[in-house]
Amino acid sequence: MKIEQHIIDQHNQDLVFKHVKNVNFLKESISNFEEIVAKLQKFQIAIPSWALGTGGTRFGRFNGKGEPGNLEQKIEDVGLLHALNKSSGAISLHIPWDIPQDAEKIKDLATSYGLVFDAVNSNTFQDQPNQELSYKYGSLQHVNPAVRKQAVEHNIEVIKHGVALGSKALTVWLADGSSFPGQLNFREAFQNTLESLKEIYKHLPSDWKMFIEYKAFEPNFYSTTIADWGQSLLLANKLGDQAYTLVDLGHHLPNANIEQIVSLLLMEGKLAGFHFNDSKYADDDLTAGAVKPYQLFLIFSELVEGMDARGIDHATGLGWMIDASHNLKDPLADLLQSVEAIKMAYAQALLVDRKALKKAQQENDVVAAQEILQDAFRTDLRALVAEARLREGAALNPIKLFTDLKVREKLTEERGDSTVATGL
Numbered sequence: 498m499k500i501e502q503h504i505i506d507q508h509n510q511d512l513v514f515k516h517v518k519n520v521n522f523l524k525e526s527i528s529n530f531e532e533i534v535a536k537l538q539k540f541q542i543a544i545p546s547w548a549l550g551t552g553g554t555r556f557g558r559f560n561g562k563g564e565p566g567n568l569e570q571k572i573e574d575v576g577l578l579h580a581l582n583k584s585s586g587a588i589s590l591h592i593p594w595d596i597p598q599d600a601e602k603i604k605d606l607a608t609s610y611g612l613v614f615d616a617v618n619s620n621t622f623q624d625q626p627n628q629e630l631s632y633k634y635g636s637l638q639h640v641n642p643a644v645r646k647q648a649v650e651h652n653i654e655v656i657k658h659g660v661a662l663g664s665k666a667l668t669v670w671l672a673d674g675s676s677f678p679g680q681l682n683f684r685e686a687f688q689n690t691l692e693s694l695k696e697i698y699k700h701l702p703s704d705w706k707m708f709i710e711y712k713a714f715e716p717n718f719y720s721t722t723i724a725d726w727g728q729s730l731l732l733a734n735k736l737g738d739q740a741y742t743l744v745d746l747g748h749h750l751p752n753a754n755i756e757q758i759v760s761l762l763l764m765e766g767k768l769a770g771f772h773f774n775d776s777k778y779a780d781d782d783l784t785a786g787a788v789k790p791y792q793l794f795l796i797f798s799e800l801v802e803g804m805d806a807r808g809i810d811h812a813t814g815l816g817w818m819i820d821a822s823h824n825l826k827d828p829l830a831d832l833l834q835s836v837e838a839i840k841m842a843y844a845q846a847l848l849v850d851r852k853a854l855k856k857a858q859q860e861n862d863v864v865a866a867q868e869i870l871q872d873a874f875r876t877d878l879r880a881l882v883a884e885a886r887l888r889e890g891a892a893l894n895p896i897k898l899f900t901d902l903k904v905r906e907k908l909t910e911e912r913g914d915s916t917v918a919t920g921l
């Protein structure tokens with residue numbers, strides 16, 4: 498299914514009168530309105546290939562309908578999202594769930610939807626059919642060098658797939674760790690991991706980055722070998738200039754100050770980018786901004802401040818990706834909501850009066866500092882974000898158009914109601 502431009506234009510025509518009224522209201526009070534809109538127009542958020550189907554919990558999975566049954570259909574789904582919001586112009590593949598059989602054909606298909614390939618992700622957290630050695634007790638950290646070698650070779654394979662598609666980064670997330678005290682030697686596990694990563698790093702093309710993702714706990718519940726940003730940064734620093742720390746919002750212990758982590762990683766030039774999602778308790782993989790929109794704003798506030806301090810291009814300097822799962826909502830609708838929440842937080846962060854905030858900080862004016870941040874957060878910028886979409890030819894209200902067009906019903910007619918997307 499493809500959404501034709503005239504369908505989007507018609508949808509916009511129906512909504513444009515009210516929209517213009519809201520935009521004019523904002524223009525009167527926001528002096529850098531045009532600057533913010535221009536930055537939003539360029540901002541793209543990658544969609545992970547594993548988020549297009551229904552996820553599950555460890556208690557079960559309730560099948561969705563019309564799910565993409567192969568990589569081509571996943572690209573079609575991201576194409577639908579991108580047509581609706583013109584902010585989802587990239588796809589992040591998970592190997593081996595989505596191995597491109599014919600890279601050129603897959604690349605052409607993506608291009609036809611205006612999509613490029615973002616970071617490729619390796620998977621050594623589960624065993625694949627016919628796999629020689631098991632990752633039950635870890636992969637890059639494993640006590641057996643043969644298991645480590647197998648995991649290293651898999652990562653090199655993933656880089657090759659990425660090169661063929663035009664990706665520029667490899668994301669490594671490990672489930673490695675231990676569930677019981679005494680199960681492993683922390684230092685040896687870390688050093689094995691470092692040595693394995695060094696082997697993979699050697700195979701990184703010179704214009705590629707390695708993203709090292711950390712996670713506090715789960716699936717291991719006593720220790721994770723790359724558990725936090727300190728351990729990831731340690732590895733990235735030892736590996737070299739092409740290695741960076743990736744922040745997944747759900748991978749922290751409760752109430753961690755993620756905005757502070759982001760600020761310091763940016764200062765060190767070691768922030769790779771993000772996996773966006775939201776959570777109440779742990780790695781809940783909920784829609785971005787669904788539970789803690791203020792935290793998302795505070796993170797973006799540090800991002801904007803830190804990127805500007807180092808002269809980093811907002812749109813291309815870091816990797817912006819979603820990493821979420823959908824147990825209740827339609828995955829496509831959920832992803833539209835996530836992208837919208839991310840753009841909203843970014844827009845609000847661009848609205849912060851940086852000069853006034855700096856002055857308040859210098860004068861220890863705590864009241865003024867809070868006022869400045871909350872003034873930006875409490876400004877309703879929905880019309881501004883919509884204006885950026887309109888100028889790119891996207892829908893003023895993507896969720897409404899998605900619903901009105903009965904996209905899921907049409908996909909179900911095409912694909913049937915029992916297809917299952919590869920993934921978790």
Ligand SMILES: [Mn+2]
Pocket residue numbers: 670710745772820
């Ligand atoms: Mn992640």
